[in-house]
Amino acid sequence: MTCYLKNLCSPDDLDKLDFDQLAALAEEIRELMIQTVSRTGGHLASNLGVVELTLALHKVFDSPRDKFVFDVGHQSYAHKILTGRRDQFESLRTYKGICGFPRRDESAHDAFGAGHSSTSVSAALGMALARDMRGEKHKVIAVIGDGSLTGGLAFEGLNHAGHLKRDLIVVLNDNEMSISKNVGAVSHYLAKMRLTPTYSWAKHNIEFFLRRIPAIGDSVANTAERMKSSVKYLLVPGMFFEELGFTYLGPIDGHDLPLLVEVMEKAKSLHTPVLVHVLTQKGKGYAPAECRADKFHGVGPFCVESGKTIKAAQAPTYTSVFGDAMIEMAEKVPQLVGITAAMSDGTGLDRFAAKYPDRFFDVGIAEQHAVTMAAGLASQGKRPVVAVYSTFSQRAYDSLIHDVCLQNLPVIIALDRAGLVGEDGPTHHGTFDLAFCRIIPNLTIMTPKDEAELRDMLFTALQLDGPVVLRYPRGRSDDGFTMPEQPNRLPVGKAERLAPGDEVVLLAAGTMVQSALKAAEMLKQSGVQAGVINARFVKPLDTELILELAKTARYLVTLEENCLMGGFGSAVWETINAAGLTGPKLLRLGLPDCFVEQGTRAELLECLRLDPPGIAEQVAAFIGVEYHGPAEA
Secondary structure: OOOOHHHOOOHHHHHHOOHHHHHHHHHHHHHHHHHHHHHHOEOOHHHHHOHHHHHHHHHHOOOOOOEEEEOOOOOOHHHHHHHHHOOOHHHOOOOOOOOOOOOOOOOOOOOOOOOOOOOHHHHHHHHHHHHHHHOOOOOEEEEEEOHHHHOHHHHHHHHHHHHHOOOEEEEEEEOOOOOOHHHHHHHHHHHHHHHOHHHHHHHHHHHHHHOOOOOOHHHHHHHHHHHHHHHHHHHOOOHHHHHOOOEEEEEEEOOOHHHHHHHHHHHHHOOOEEEEEEEOOOOOOOHHHHHOOOOOOOEOOEOOOOOOEOOOOOOOOHHHHHHHHHHHHHHHOOOEEEEEOOOOOOOOOHHHHHHOHHHEEEOOOOHHHHHHHHHHHHHOOOEEEEEEEHHHHHHHHHHHHHHHHOOOOOOEEEEEOOEOOOOOHHHOOEOOHHHHHHOOOOOEEEOOOOHHHHHHHHHHHOOOOOOEEEEOOOOOOOOOOOOOOOOOOOOOOOOEEEEOOOOEEEEEOOOHHHHHHHHHHHHHHHOOOEEEEEOOEEEOOOHHHHHHHHHHOOEEEEEEEEEOOOOHHHHHHHHHHHOOOOOOEEEEEEEOOOOOOOOOHHHHHHHOOOOHHHHHHHHHHHHOOOOOOOOOO
């Protein structure tokens, strides 16, 4: 058994290893990844696929002097292991551990933070421009996957980089193409041919010589040009990138270390925009991930031997209930259309897609396009539902305002993963949507207390004439739920009383409803009978109820799993203030004005004092009673 990894302290140590030793090191890195992610969860398949590529990059370039910019960050684990975080890697994605994505404050080797896709080329170009302004000579390398190229931002960056002709290297990690013997042989030959000075010289000078042939030169040159273009478009996928102004190298086998190093050395020697096209295999080196790369893209803890996810029998998640509800509603609403942005499985629409393939559209990583396309569908009588993670919906904000809400079109935005999502950390928490959505005219915002209410809300939204946001969390309700036989239409803008209490009232939105009920039970030990209200609608608010409570209650407490600034609590305060009422005392509980770190949701809520004991303790302090803690079991 080899032991190169334990002696590796920095990327400089790679210079001491030959290619056979590097290949052995690659397997050690894969084993560390598999063992760690089996305990912590994470993005495994894509990271297993780029181990040799990462070794080649660090062998050829000098990080952190040379800057690596990883797109999304789903391929950064080997980079972290090679850059001084090997011993910390077992803390991956845990509370106070290392992040699952590149972070500038974690290491000097993480040149740019990631978490959302399609950003690397634009960021790398900005870094290259800053380098040139300072008169420096280091390299900037963007590493982007083929999936991220479906995002328009990536093409904007490529277009501008090719126009500026700056020294920039883009590595395209293409893990959708299999490297069969035939394709691999042709690709290898083309890559080697394009690396030779003779090929470059011939490509740029053949037309000049052909046109010098007397009488027929122009005709021969034109014919040759058409033939040359046809052959290139057939055999060389780089024509598109060359038209954008890049020198194209590849495609090459992303698991052939000697070839990778040779091509990276060639790219390093050039001082123009270069695109290196690398073909890799998702899940490389771990059979379950090779067979089910989609399952192991983002995976929870699993058994290494079998590859089976470790899960106890649990109730359905919000996501699965939403997916079931979409199928149920589609049977009754033929105009219903499902849309997602490269997240059919993650948003629960995979089964809808299988049953209604003609009514489902996966637009790729293009949230802005998804929302504007939905607006177009809605303008023609369809009822589109765009299912997207809350954090990714931020990319479509202009489309939501300008294309949907301004025209008051009946588009439903289903915001999955709203609130704290846990181990993926600040790039993936959905903590701002209530604030940025509720300021938009014409928009109705609903947030359910449990999965059954989510079904009711989708049913209700499909009967409204304007745009609707449904906001729900990752995972499932703590206490389960009962699914009625038929969905109920909810009265728009009306809250729900869940627990009696007039002096102290907790107004909760979404996930905080269950926490509020538990906190109210705990407060009984301190002699406090707290009422609990399920807001259900953040916009429009139940103004009538809020103003009634403002006149009768001594203390109001709002609870939300969203940033406090501009959120649900702010809406309640604004309602009371606009009515000119001076009472009651109001306490707003929610997420502070900072980016919340990674950790399990339970850990984060406890740290933020938004778990039931933390809520009860804060309420007791607010109303001036001694808190005695939860009742003994």
